[in-house]
Amino acid sequence: MSASTPTLDLSRSSVELTADMCNIESVSGNETSLADAIEQALSGCAHLEITRDGDAIVAKTSLGRAQRVIIAGHIDTVPVNNNLPVSYREEDGAEWLWGRGTVDMKAGVAVALKLAAELSAPAYDVTWIFYDHEEVESAKNGLGRLAVKYPELLVGDFAILGEPSNSTVEGGCNGTLRVEVRTHGVRAHSARAWMGENAIHKLAPALTALAHYQPATVTVDGLDYREGLSAVGVTGGVAGNVIPDAAALTVNYRFAPDKSVAQALTHVQDVFAGYEVVVTDSAEGARPGLTSAIATGFVAAVGHEPQPKYGWTDVSRFSALGIPAVNFGPGNPSLAHTDDERVLTSQIVECEHALRSWLSQG
Amino acid sequence: MSASTPTLDLSRSSVELTADMCNIESVSGNETSLADAIEQALSGCAHLEITRDGDAIVAKTSLGRAQRVIIAGHIDTVPVNNNLPVSYREEDGAEWLWGRGTVDMKAGVAVALKLAAELSAPAYDVTWIFYDHEEVESAKNGLGRLAVKYPELLVGDFAILGEPSNSTVEGGCNGTLRVEVRTHGVRAHSARAWMGENAIHKLAPALTALAHYQPATVTVDGLDYREGLSAVGVTGGVAGNVIPDAAALTVNYRFAPDKSVAQALTHVQDVFAGYEVVVTDSAEGARPGLTSAIATGFVAAVGHEPQPKYGWTDVSRFSALGIPAVNFGPGNPSLAHTDDERVLTSQIVECEHALRSWLSQG
Numbered sequence: 001m002s003a004s005t006p007t008l009d010l011s012r013s014s015v016e017l018t019a020d021m022c023n024i025e026s027v028s029g030n031e032t033s034l035a036d037a038i039e040q041a042l043s044g045c046a047h048l049e050i051t052r053d054g055d056a057i058v059a060k061t062s063l064g065r066a067q068r069v070i071i072a073g074h075i076d077t078v079p080v081n082n083n084l085p086v087s088y089r090e091e092d093g094a095e096w097l098w099g100r101g102t103v104d105m106k107a108g109v110a111v112a113l114k115l116a117a118e119l120s121a122p123a124y125d126v127t128w129i130f131y132d133h134e135e136v137e138s139a140k141n142g143l144g145r146l147a148v149k150y151p152e153l154l155v156g157d158f159a160i161l162g163e164p165s166n167s168t169v170e171g172g173c174n175g176t177l178r179v180e181v182r183t184h185g186v187r188a189h190s191a192r193a194w195m196g197e198n199a200i201h202k203l204a205p206a207l208t209a210l211a212h213y214q215p216a217t218v219t220v221d222g223l224d225y226r227e228g229l230s231a232v233g234v235t236g237g238v239a240g241n242v243i244p245d246a247a248a249l250t251v252n253y254r255f256a257p258d259k260s261v262a263q264a265l266t267h268v269q270d271v272f273a274g275y276e277v278v279v280t281d282s283a284e285g286a287r288p289g290l291t292s293a294i295a296t297g298f299v300a301a302v303g304h305e306p307q308p309k310y311g312w313t314d315v316s317r318f319s320a321l322g323i324p325a326v327n328f329g330p331g332n333p334s335l336a337h338t339d340d341e342r343v344l345t346s347q348i349v350e351c352e353h354a355l356r357s358w359l360s361q362g
Numbered sequence: 363m364s365a366s367t368p369t370l371d372l373s374r375s376s377v378e379l380t381a382d383m384c385n386i387e388s389v390s391g392n393e394t395s396l397a398d399a400i401e402q403a404l405s406g407c408a409h410l411e412i413t414r415d416g417d418a419i420v421a422k423t424s425l426g427r428a429q430r431v432i433i434a435g436h437i438d439t440v441p442v443n444n445n446l447p448v449s450y451r452e453e454d455g456a457e458w459l460w461g462r463g464t465v466d467m468k469a470g471v472a473v474a475l476k477l478a479a480e481l482s483a484p485a486y487d488v489t490w491i492f493y494d495h496e497e498v499e500s501a502k503n504g505l506g507r508l509a510v511k512y513p514e515l516l517v518g519d520f521a522i523l524g525e526p527s528n529s530t531v532e533g534g535c536n537g538t539l540r541v542e543v544r545t546h547g548v549r550a551h552s553a554r555a556w557m558g559e560n561a562i563h564k565l566a567p568a569l570t571a572l573a574h575y576q577p578a579t580v581t582v583d584g585l586d587y588r589e590g591l592s593a594v595g596v597t598g599g600v601a602g603n604v605i606p607d608a609a610a611l612t613v614n615y616r617f618a619p620d621k622s623v624a625q626a627l628t629h630v631q632d633v634f635a636g637y638e639v640v641v642t643d644s645a646e647g648a649r650p651g652l653t654s655a656i657a658t659g660f661v662a663a664v665g666h667e668p669q670p671k672y673g674w675t676d677v678s679r680f681s682a683l684g685i686p687a688v689n690f691g692p693g694n695p696s697l698a699h700t701d702d703e704r705v706l707t708s709q710i711v712e713c714e715h716a717l718r719s720w721l722s723q724g
Contacts, residue, residue, distance in 0.1 A: 192588075200569070200611075201573045211566040228554070232552055232601070235599075239594070240540055240594055240612065241538075311553040
């Protein structure tokens with residue numbers, strides 16, 4: 001740890017701590033200073049056993065409790081865009097903290113860090129995870145790396161991921177499948193179009209299918225998952241006077257967690273029957289994880305009706321490990337990554353109270 | 363003229379002269395050596411008055427004939443692709459000359475150059491034009507430059523452009539109009555597609571209209587012009603997880619010379635009613651130019667039924683100047699610009715004979 005490591009004062013309020021953590025810039029790939037500060041802040045806690053791997057930190061209790069909870073959050077952010085340092089602003093009588101990371105997801109991480117230090121005898125054993133590289137390609141993801149290198153640290157009965165969810169429980173997540181719908185033709189000079197075969201024209205039925213598509217809403221374990229099937233890209237064309245011999249439509253299917261990637265692909269192949277469909281990217285969804293007693297107890301402690309999570313998050317990594325997992329953190333997910341990213345400070349307090357109460361009483 | 367100027371021997375046959383001219387590489391922008399050789403070859407002809415402008419050469423007779431014919435051809439080619447020097451090959455008992463420029467259009471230029479020197483007393487006054495930069499953007503076109511700088515040189519009763527037409531008369535040319543059909547939407551994360559408005563999906567009716575479009579064949583002055591309406595490009599998309607807020611389809615309309623660009627645009631706007639349609643490029647077509655007595659005489663001398671020209675050529679520049687013009691030159695236009703560009707040597711001879719006979723007898 002270098003002499004220049006910034007320090008975090010965990011006696012400050014969770015709102016102040018959020019601001020302090022946001023002001024330690026940690027765009028993906030640049031998490032070391034913040035990881036150092038977190039490690040240093042927790043190093044004096046006798047109830048925690050700390051593991052550091054790269055810029056990920058795992059701090060776990062070993063109190064011999066009957067059940068173990070994993071509480072995780074990533075410490076990196078998307079790039080700053082003139083929105084640091086943070087500032088407090090009042091809007092409609094409510095206080096907001098503005099700046100990069102306030103929503104995604106240093107508020108959730110600040111709450112976790114404060115409680116990790118303060119709750120020396122929680123009702124469940126807790127594995128606190130602070131990890132790097134969530135906002136970039138999946139291969140770099142710190143949680144994924146820990147799961148491979150330290151599988152023993154990723155054991156638990158329930159997991160809470162502090163991703164923004166307006167401090168309500170958002171269960172599971174939709175899966176995502178990206179495909180290219182490709183067409184082929186024959187080049188010709190556009191002055192003699194009849195000599196060729198236009199690959200772009202062949203996309204017409206595919207686009208019509210998309211334009212008329214009625215996405216389903218699927219109920220899984222009591223939560224309603226809204227699906228979507230969307231063109232996210234289209235390319236084709238050789239030159240202004242050439243009939244194109246190739247075109248491609250990129251389609252993203254966000255599917256409810258009642259389906260596997262394979263089942264989602266079958267559906268997409270049905271929609272684009274007769275086309276060449278090539279998978280370019282996919283990730284399984286995650287069921288809500290709300291059926292266990294421990295999850296039910298957590299939902300009751302939070303006191304809000306659980307909601308489905310539409311976006312893909314790392315809860316599905318827990319899901320894949322067989323650990324029921326939910327999203328629970330301050331901030332409106334629609335404000336994540338935006339230039340006007342901001343969190344209601346009352347949601348930070350609310351999140352802290354709910355987690356503290358549940359972890360204290362079980 | 364530099365000491366290294368290659369020389370052209372106009373006493374060689376038109377086929378040999380074609381080969382010689384092809385072997386003086388003259389990709390657009392690199393025409394100077396060939397232009398120098400042409401100027402030098404014609405400089406000894408007392409019956410010709412020569413004007414040089416850049417790499418364009420105009421050589422005209424002034425014999426006081428009742429009518430004047432312009433015979434023009436460009437001396438540049440598209441880039442060479444391992445197809446120089448030229449070679450002779452036999453196929454199905456016929457002799458072909460292979461290589462860049464054999465079709466487009468040094469065979470036509472070789473015939474013109476030979477006749478310019480040899481026909482010292484043609485039945486019509488003749489303005490021979492050899493010009494640069496036809497294969498690149500219109501603003502650089504040597505014929506266009508001459509028309510602006512030397513309008514007095516572009517006066518005539520009839521024009522023959524030596525573009526490849528299988529040594530038959532191809533009359534006029536289709537016009538061309540290029541438009542972008544643009545759509546607009548609202549960005550959103552593709553995990554919440556219902557928050558956005560997908561600009562790519564909005565292209566569906568436009569593509570369906572193209573896929574179902576039945577292009578017309580329009581008879582103009584007795585020639586049948588086949589039209590075409592084709593997508594030549596499509597773009598849209600922001601990122602793999604974003605509902606796109608903009609998309610654009612580039613459409614090329616090749617329209618018969620019974621229509622102006624303005625009329626062609628009205629038609630395209632009808633096809634894409636309700637869309638934003640932005641013109642990116644256009645060029646008027648040209649009527650066949652076969653109604654005058656001089657044109658009728660020329661067609662009779664050639665002895666083949668005239669055909670429509672589908673591609674846009676510089677005949678429309680003559681048309682715009684009020685000069686009836688036709689394409690007439692050796693070579694199959696479908697082989698222009700191809701890597702296996704090649705001309706039937708018999709077509710070079712046929713072209714030379716027809717022009718020589720008509721110009722000699724009137």
